Amino acid sequence: MRESAVARHDRLLALVRERGTARVSDLAAHLGVSPVTARRDVEALAARGLLDRAHGQVSWPRRPGAGERLTSGDGGVGPVLGLLAPSATYYFAEIIRGAREAAAGAGARLILRICDYRPEDDRSRTEGLLAAGAEGLLVAPGWRGAGDQAEHSDWIADLPVPTVLLERRAMPGSPLDGLDRVSSDHRHGVVLAVRHLVGLGHGAPLLVARSDSPTALAVRAGYTEALAALGLTSPGPVIDSVPGELDPEGFEAAVRALSAAITSGGATAALVHNDVDAIQMVQRLAELGVRVPRDLALIAYDDEVAALADTPLTAVAPPKRHVGRLATELLVERLTGGAESEDGRGDEEPRRHLSLLPTLRVRASCGAKSATTSR
Template sequence: MTVSEAQGQLPAERRARLMELLRRRGIVRVHDLASELAVSAITIRRDITLLAEEGVVRRVRGGAALAEEPSRAPAVTTEGEAAGPMTVGMVVPSLDYYWPDVIRGVREAAGEAGVRVVLRGATYQVADEQRQLASLVETVGVDGLLVAPTTGNSEGEALVRWLQAAGVPVVLIERAAVVGPYREAMESVVSDHTLGAAMAVRHLAELGHRRIGVITTLTSPTAPHVRAGWRLACEELGLATDDVPDVRTVDRRDPGWARALDEVLDACAASGATALLVHSDPEAISLVERCQDRGIRIPGDLAVVTYDDEVAELCDPPLTAIRPPKAAIGRAAFDLLTARLHDPKRPAHRVVVGPQLIVRGSSSS
């Protein structure tokens, strides 16, 4: 069959040809089928999904087999070529902060399961994320995706729709999204950041603080959850939220950060705030350094709790921190994806993992 003939096929004709190749070879890879039928890997994966739902084929690592073939059959693609191990693609927005421990959790779980992981780092830009994801699906031929995509704007919503239609199972990491006319949840594993922030407030209130402020950066996708937890706990405990520092600011790399810090500390003095919850560690450490420059004692004059616990212990004094369970998040996401690969019809799961409070010198001497 020529390429032009294959491209002109109707879906039913293409699936009939796919079945013919399966009967002849037993088990074939997605990318072999895509090449022979002159269509994308995504199209082939959708065909396999449909045929699997009809019960005529079954999924195998990297491809498909006839349903009546024994599950122990060797994964052979063409003329004796052995199929490789299951491959999972992973795209995260950063490789140098927060995410290394998540990656470690995925890598350890994948190693135990004999699964290959292909990692890509993006830049918090939707176009870059989609380029990396498309490469993993179309070029690498991954069996599933673990991804922390942008979701909070129109471009992010379009990316979520792309993921839903990618033709491979997808698990979101530290993100949540819904799709379709009925707003069905995509599978996800997230830290309970709202709970973590509330734990920080309760810790400070237990120490006697009644005026507790919050600082988050404008660009962080975690910030809304931290703020929600701060507000929830303050309301629960009867603490004021309308006349204490409640600041959304640039991060410490921005030229406006130094001015923003002084404004926060001035607001603490003016409002009588005696404690701050700060997201994240670099901003909290910078705040403590500025307090020392201004003669503000930590924790005597101002108690500080940071959120993330990446480098909090290295501060002077060491920072009390909320520690999200990053490696556990990676393991749980991998387990969720492999469960989906083995049982495509299972209900969608959303896993929420609780963080820890690590008490150090910045909140209690």
Template sequence: MTEDRPFAHQRRERIVDELRRHGNVRVRDLARLLEVSEPTVRRDIAALDARGLLTKVHGGATLPTALHPGRTPARRNRPGTAPLTIGMVVPSLDYYWPRVVSGARAAAMALGVQLQLRGSSYDQAEDRRQISRLIEAGQVQGLLLAPTLDGEGVGEMVDWISDLPVPTIMVERQTPHWTPTASQLEWVRSDHALGLEMAVRHLHEHGHRRIGLVLSESSPTSAHLARGWFKACAELDLPSDFLVRRAVSLHVPGHRRIIEGILDRCRRSGVTGLIVHSDPDALSVAQYLTEQGVAIPDDIALVGYDDEVAHLAQPAITAVRPAKARVGRVAVEMMVSRLVEGRHRPGQRVLVLPELNLRDSSVKRPESL
């Protein structure tokens, strides 16, 4: 199905990855690899060339030979100076974050800066260790951070980050409360609240008037999704009481029992559309529904969030996809701008809009209407 082929931003990320790996790429090879036409690949290469991420040549592309016109050189043209180095600490290297890192690396390559990556965990103590190691090495001029900002000690963590000796920008994070210290921190993150609104409005447009939301218990994203949920339900005059905060992915002990309880509540309350965060949880729900003979989307429509593996389900799951690579790119561009312009640049806080990828789990086929 065409939905399983990479979308434009996915294709372009793959092209940049192949370029970094091989140094040059050919249109013919990329078309075969990505399962698209050669004109489509040429359009992708032209778009990447316009952003300075590669140099278009006859029949393919090579690594960029210069910065994109109009961008501030990151010390590249200053004789005798080393390139800027930006440290990046992310909580995971196997889900969600690889695409953020890929975008950051692409921007760093285009701007002529180096990126030092460190993996952490969803733990403040480990965050501090990894950040401290980068600082102590004395090689980074700025930091992109995705710290844990829930639980105890959040205020202390924010103060500690604010006191670091190099500029910092938070990635997919923002301080949960206003304080004089927190008010000075910059961040770039996905607009998850809007993403959830998009999911609710999509189901509403397809006739669903009782919708449920299943949120991950410990994800930093959940608070933003809950805000989007209540906002969308209020504006559409929908009940907002069906909000479950439980993890239901396959590795969670007792996940089948939890899903059974959620679906029993769906039947009793007349819910016909369900939004599940995140993808592994949505796949677990889809698998259980199929085993129980519940038709998707005829009996219940399903929408996931994150769009990391939603396309692997049967049927493929409609999902909200945060622009992860774009978040990484913007974070690097913001940091380079801050390092080059210094205190003269006003602080920035950027929201990056997600998109809704429609698949078979939420839209009934014509013969079912």
């Protein structure tokens, strides 16, 4: 796949920031592009104020010094905040919305970069945010698999500006574990779902889940913890799910495994991550003769589009908008000195790990008589 100009610009900015000053010819060689392309890139970035250019070489622009302040997007004086997100749609759309609202309330400007769930691009995208003037960062790395954090994260703890980890949890003892972070407590969300289904007279539900995002992995881990905490035994192994549009055969295998468990009497309830998979599974299960909620009580996880299903789906709703808002407020505190202690010594307060609790929005798919919300 051909590299986009935005991705190439981010790599160029990362090289210049690392070196301080670089010749355009050297940048062309490292980027694997022609000198003409490198020169055009440099001119475009310099015109935006992201690089200083002189005599065939470029340098990292001077950062605002003491007493100076970059202007916010509305022309007022306020901090410039950078947000790295793996996506601007589905789950992260609400997180970005909350961050934008909090930034506006603080008179700050929010700038966004998307890594498209490519953790190898996280660093260059973040360098682009710094080059664009970000004085503080909200970072939601594009991790997918279980090993991505260990392979693609140590640099985050060394960023030169205040940083808040967003909707991600660091491994205990890792460099990232010392950063501020704000995230949803997915274990609690799974407990809500399991407890609700058991309260309706079902045994422990089956879990049908992806394994391609931190949320999916957290739901899987939370399922094991929830069953242990509630003294329950899983009716069967976790059913691995995949996006139907990317892997139709894998998706069909997951649907048939769930159908077999229901028709054999092995289970009467399921928790499905995520909404889109749950809606498509309900449709396919009906074609196989399994009806929701008559034959299967089902709860989805994410609550992005669950209410729009033919049979509105009960769903666990992580507090996405609040995650974005509180993370932004915390970052602004760090930047403005509001996170200092009140004892008069000016000591910085300890870093914070904020866990926000999901809610359960009850609808028709688990046999509910009316819509309610549980906490």
